[in-house]
Amino acid sequence: MKTVLLALVLVSLTLPALAQPASDDDVNAVAARLYCPVCENVPLDDCETAACRQWKSEIRYQLDAGQAPGAIIDDFVARFGQRVVGTPTDPTLRALALVTPWALALGAFLSGALLLRRWARQRRAASLPDAHDPQIDYRARVEADLRARR
CATH class of the missing domain: 1.10.8.640 (Cytochrome C biogenesis protein)
Known part of the structure; x- marks a missing residue:
């Protein structure tokens, strides 16, 4: 012992x-x-x-x-x-701190995609002539008159 x-x-x-x-x-x-x-x-x-x-x-x-x-x-x-x-040690704050930047980036990406899509539609609509536009009728008449004078 x-x-x-x-x-x-x-x-x-x-x-x-x-x-x-x-x-x-x-x-x-x-x-x-x-x-x-x-x-x-x-x-x-x-x-x-x-x-x-x-x-x-x-x-x-x-x-x-x-x-x-x-x-x-x-x-x-x-x-x-x-x-x-x-990074916060509290699980709720930690999850919020890790998820928030990704959610904001996804929101910005989706907003940008929708904005580009809208701009493309507006550009396409602006480039197509309107069938009932008076300027088109006037131009067609002027061209027809010029052909008739030759």
């Missing part, structure tokens, strides 16, 4: 020595999924402002403490809101 207890104590003492600090790649992997609080639409891993450096050091601290990347992102969202992530 004493040997098992001694082995457990020795293993627990060596665990902090085995823990490795978070690498820059680990920090940047989490930071790439977050956005700068100061700059608009700049990923945290690309930004060099003081706020971003502070956030990166906080991410490193949380990774060193053993938190999972998803938990770190959830913590930032809980503290700073949805604006720190590129």
Whole structure:
């Protein structure tokens, strides 16, 4: 029993020595999924402002403490809101954010197609002469008179 207890104590003492600090790649992997609080639409891993450096050091601290990347992102969202992530974490907002651009593009395409179709019909209708147009009758009479004079 004493040997098992001694082995457990020795293993627990060596665990902090085995823990490795978070690498820059680990920090940047989490930071790439977050956005700068100061700059608009700049990923945290690309930004060099003081706020971003502070956030990166906080991410490193949380990774060193053993938190999972998803938990770190959830913590930032809980503290700073949805604006720190590129796509909303709420399923309804996420679906709305992903569907809205496609719906707008489809609406614009259909509107453009209908507009082009209407223009083609108007052009075709304008190019066809009207059978009861007085200008056509007048022109035919003038041409007949000119042929008769020859």
